[in-house]
Amino acid sequence: xxxxxxxxxxxxxxxxxxxxxxxGNIFARTSSTTPPAFDLVAxxxxxxxxxxxxxxxxxxxxxxxxxxxxxxxxxPNIGWDAVPERGANTHPKLVSRVIKHCFDAxxxxxYVFDHTCDDWKRSYANSGxxxxxKDAGGTIVTGGSESMYQEVSINAGKSLTKAxxxxxxxxxxxxxxMPILKSHSSTKLSLCMKNMMGVVWDRGYWHRxxxxxxxxxxxxxxxxxxxxxxxxxxxxKQNGPRxxxxxxxxxxxxxxxxxxxxxxxxxxxxxxxxxPSDVSYIKIAxxxxxxxxxLSKLNIKRIIL
Amino acid sequence: MNSPLLRKIRxxxxxxxxxxxxxxxxxxxxxxxxxxxNKIVFLQFVPLVLKFITVLSFTTFGFLxxxxxxxxxxxxxxxxxxxxxTLQDVINNIAGRFKKKKKRRSNYLTEYRALRLSLxxxxxxxxxxxxxxxxxxxxxxxxxxRFAGNFFRPILVWMNNLAAYVLDSAKVYWLFPFDLKxxxxxxxxxxxxFFVLIFVMAWKKGRLYCNTIxxxxxxxxxxxxxxxxxxxxxxxxxxxxxxCARECKANCIDSDNKxxxxxxxxxxxxxxxxxxxxxxxxxFAFSKNKGEKEELNNSKRDFLTKTSLYLxxxxxxxxxxxxKIKVTKPSTVPVFRKVAVSPPGSVxxxxxxxxxxxxxxxxxxxxxxxxxxxxxxxxxTGMLQPRLDNIAGFCxxxxxxxxxxxxxxxxxxxxxxxxxxxxxxxxxxxxxxxxVKTQKTDCxxxxxxxxxxxxxxxxxxxxxxxPEVRDKYCIGCGACEFACPVTPYKAIYIEGNSVHLLAEKxxxxxxxxxxxxxxxxxx
Numbered sequence: 001x002x003x004x005x006x007x008x009x010x011x012x013x014x015x016x017x018x019x020x021x022x023x024g025n026i027f028a029r030t031s032s033t034t035p036p037a038f039d040l041v042a043x044x045x046x047x048x049x050x051x052x053x054x055x056x057x058x059x060x061x062x063x064x065x066x067x068x069x070x071x072x073x074x075x076p077n078i079g080w081d082a083v084p085e086r087g088a089n090t091h092p093k094l095v096s097r098v099i100k101h102c103f104d105a106x107x108x109x110x111y112v113f114d115h116t117c118d119d120w121k122r123s124y125a126n127s128g129x130x131x132x133x134k135d136a137g138g139t140i141v142t143g144g145s146e147s148m149y150q151e152v153s154i155n156a157g158k159s160l161t162k163a164x165x166x167x168x169x170x171x172x173x174x175x176x177x178m179p180i181l182k183s184h185s186s187t188k189l190s191l192c193m194k195n196m197m198g199v200v201w202d203r204g205y206w207h208r209x210x211x212x213x214x215x216x217x218x219x220x221x222x223x224x225x226x227x228x229x230x231x232x233x234x235x236x237k238q239n240g241p242r243x244x245x246x247x248x249x250x251x252x253x254x255x256x257x258x259x260x261x262x263x264x265x266x267x268x269x270x271x272x273x274x275x276p277s278d279v280s281y282i283k284i285a286x287x288x289x290x291x292x293x294x295l296s297k298l299n300i301k302r303i304i305l
Numbered sequence: 306m307n308s309p310l311l312r313k314i315r316x317x318x319x320x321x322x323x324x325x326x327x328x329x330x331x332x333x334x335x336x337x338x339x340x341x342x343n344k345i346v347f348l349q350f351v352p353l354v355l356k357f358i359t360v361l362s363f364t365t366f367g368f369l370x371x372x373x374x375x376x377x378x379x380x381x382x383x384x385x386x387x388x389x390x391t392l393q394d395v396i397n398n399i400a401g402r403f404k405k406k407k408k409r410r411s412n413y414l415t416e417y418r419a420l421r422l423s424l425x426x427x428x429x430x431x432x433x434x435x436x437x438x439x440x441x442x443x444x445x446x447x448x449x450x451r452f453a454g455n456f457f458r459p460i461l462v463w464m465n466n467l468a469a470y471v472l473d474s475a476k477v478y479w480l481f482p483f484d485l486k487x488x489x490x491x492x493x494x495x496x497x498x499f500f501v502l503i504f505v506m507a508w509k510k511g512r513l514y515c516n517t518i519x520x521x522x523x524x525x526x527x528x529x530x531x532x533x534x535x536x537x538x539x540x541x542x543x544x545x546x547x548x549c550a551r552e553c554k555a556n557c558i559d560s561d562n563k564x565x566x567x568x569x570x571x572x573x574x575x576x577x578x579x580x581x582x583x584x585x586x587x588x589f590a591f592s593k594n595k596g597e598k599e600e601l602n603n604s605k606r607d608f609l610t611k612t613s614l615y616l617x618x619x620x621x622x623x624x625x626x627x628x629k630i631k632v633t634k635p636s637t638v639p640v641f642r643k644v645a646v647s648p649p650g651s652v653x654x655x656x657x658x659x660x661x662x663x664x665x666x667x668x669x670x671x672x673x674x675x676x677x678x679x680x681x682x683x684x685x686t687g688m689l690q691p692r693l694d695n696i697a698g699f700c701x702x703x704x705x706x707x708x709x710x711x712x713x714x715x716x717x718x719x720x721x722x723x724x725x726x727x728x729x730x731x732x733x734x735x736x737x738x739x740x741v742k743t744q745k746t747d748c749x750x751x752x753x754x755x756x757x758x759x760x761x762x763x764x765x766x767x768x769x770x771x772p773e774v775r776d777k778y779c780i781g782c783g784a785c786e787f788a789c790p791v792t793p794y795k796a797i798y799i800e801g802n803s804v805h806l807l808a809e810k811x812x813x814x815x816x817x818x819x820x821x822x823x824x825x826x827x828x
């Protein structure tokens with residue numbers, strides 16, 4: 001790294017720490033040139049990478065979200081020490097494809113991390129994501145060290161008013177949220193908003209203080225994902241979020257792209273077979289005005305390959 | 306024999322063993338695989354003897370190599386292979402640079418023979434009676450392992466974290482901070498006490514630990530009375546100048562009487578280069594061996610019996626004190642773990658306690674840091690041996706590295722598929738501490754983390770779900786206890802199995818139906 005880059009990134013980091021919202025919003029505004037034609041794209045029937053190629057085309061390509069020389073954070077679910085077929089972690093093929101698109105659009109760096117539940121090194125390795133990221137030219141960063149998390153306040157939060165958030169969330173220009181759709185023993189479903197538990201340090205606080213409310217509270221935080229990509233290729237139907245074996249998994253070969261977490265979660269819940277209003281945190285997020293779970297008025301692109 | 310060369314070879318070999326063994330214990334990057342790890346500790350004497358007793362097989366005959374080496378060449382193990390020996394040499398070497406060169410005539414010390422033999426006997430007797438506690442405390446390899454794990458590893462961690470911090474500030478993600486998840490003060494203090502003791506002994510008197518306390522040193526020392534090659538003083542060439550004795554870090558050269566105590570000579574060969582007349586040499590010495598027989602006198606025997614009896618009664622008393630570990634103080638209900646949780650592959654706590662030398666290699670290798678040194682969790686006889694500390698971490702379902710690296714066979718290697726069913730203990734649910742009951746909100750962190758779904762969620766009040774434990778599927782990995790967010794006390798914890806059992810495979814999993822990929826979207 002040259003000194004100039006170092007200084008520049010230092011300044012940017014400083015700015016983003018003090019003014020994360022302002023900084024993020026400026027970029028968000030300047031970056032979208034053509035407004036996407038659809039509110040949500042749902043696709044099924046293909047491989048994870050091929051589906052993403054097709055779906056992102058409908059949103060005008062990743063260049064609508066990623067500009068030249070921007071720093072991108074891709075946040076998949078890498079929670080568990082499990083192979084891709086178990087449907088516990090985001091599909092590595094999808095992760096590497098998204099990174100490739102980002103670099104094609106001129107991204108300067110693409111970072112990937114998750115605050116894992118199992119040991120981070122083993123989870124990164126056995127999920128296949130570490131290799132996928134490295135092969136695609138991205139950078140793997142740990143989420144397992146408290147020193148990399150910085151405290152922010154969640155102004156609109158009811159139960160969760162502050163949280164320690166990973167520095168990459170604060171530093172990156174573009175934040176791509178990539179959850180995997182799966183069942184969850186306590187929140188019913190793990191989705192976009194639930195995936196945000198992997199960018200904060202103290203998850204126990206959420207569990208102790210009304211989990212659903214905390215998930216919905218964090219969704220109001222102003223450093224929101226630029227784009228959400230819900231991976232529903234392997235869908236864990238039962239025993240989530242960890243799963244016991246491949247018997248838990250249905251091969252759905254689906255994907256949802258959406259800029260709004262609540263909308264994406266509502267659509268994914270329906271795809272799973274649950275009404276969005278039955279998932280408490282979706283309902284709370286809807287009532288807090290973070291997003292709308294009613295999909296009827298949206299412009300949805302549906303693709304079956 | 307070309308004496309300077311001998312010394313150089315000794316230094317080179319010992320540094321190779323020392324650096325490799327040290328790296329093994331401080332390896333926070335998981336660079337060393339179990340296969341390599343096994344090769345590095347392959348010649349460590351006490352682990353090999355224990356492994357020979359535990360898993361009788363051809364791979365465990367390494368200790369015979371050490372015995373053979375000793376009979377041929379003397380205490381090669383002590384001079385070159387034992388990491389604690391090399392550490393003492395390093396300490397003594399540094400001390401030598403600080404000390405003023407006194408014109409002492411000799412370094413010679415008389416042998417504390419009664420102490421040496423008593424300690425060796427004590428180790429053997431207590432071990433035969435089923436406890437490894439004395440050998441744990443005194444085995445030089447295990448002591449070194451604890452030093453490396455307790456002191457050198459944190460130093461590497463700090464260095465790594467400092468470097469990671471600097472790089473991280475520059476947004477260069479090459480190194481990552483390593484968080485040490487637990488610190489147990491008493492095991493650390495015991496280790497520190499040993500370190501201070503050995504440091505002082507080595508600083509002042511070189512290999513004093515090896516020649517008074519170390520049971521391996523005593524065993525190999527007396528065995529080397531048979532050794533074919535040894536350092537000897539040639540009567541006719543010796544001027545009694547004492548040059549050799551001053552260099553001797555084992556304090557075993559009595560130059561006035563032109564004698565070397567072969568039981569204490571660690572073959573460092575430092576003396577060979579000092580002699581002005583080549584009066585001291587390393588050579589074939591069978592003819593010199595006159596079979597010196599020493600009778601133990603009554604007072605020694607008395608001392609021995611008394612010490613063993615004292616120690617045995619101590620452990621008997623300790624065993625009767627109920628082993629309680631405080632898990633949760635009453636949020637509303639006080640909960641105590643009665644039996645500590647031993648690592649998978651240890652078969653039973655009694656077996657484990659009898660075979661483990663507490664070298665802490667598994668503690669260093671464990672990726673989740675769930676293995677932590679114990680104090681009295683296993684009782685007195687299991688002091689310092691590793692246990693599962695579910696506050697620090699939990700046993701990774703897909704991991705079996707502790708059994709793969711264990712040099713003594715105390716933790717046997719288990720096939721991964723079998724390890725996934727080995728039940729170390731059972732989860733106990735304390736409903737009155739559970740958030741779902743106390744706060745009437747969803748939680749389920751325990752069930753989320755459960756790899757077998759032994760902990761599953763069942764309907765509670767309204768839409769709430771609450772955990773339930775099914776013992777038959779539980780393997781006691783402790784993920785539930787680790788994940789339980791209740792503070793300051795947990796609502797679910799693992800009660801150890803004294804004898805490990807086999808859990809049932811969860812057969813309630815229903816196979817998912819094939820999905821019709823042409824079906825329209827439900828929205």
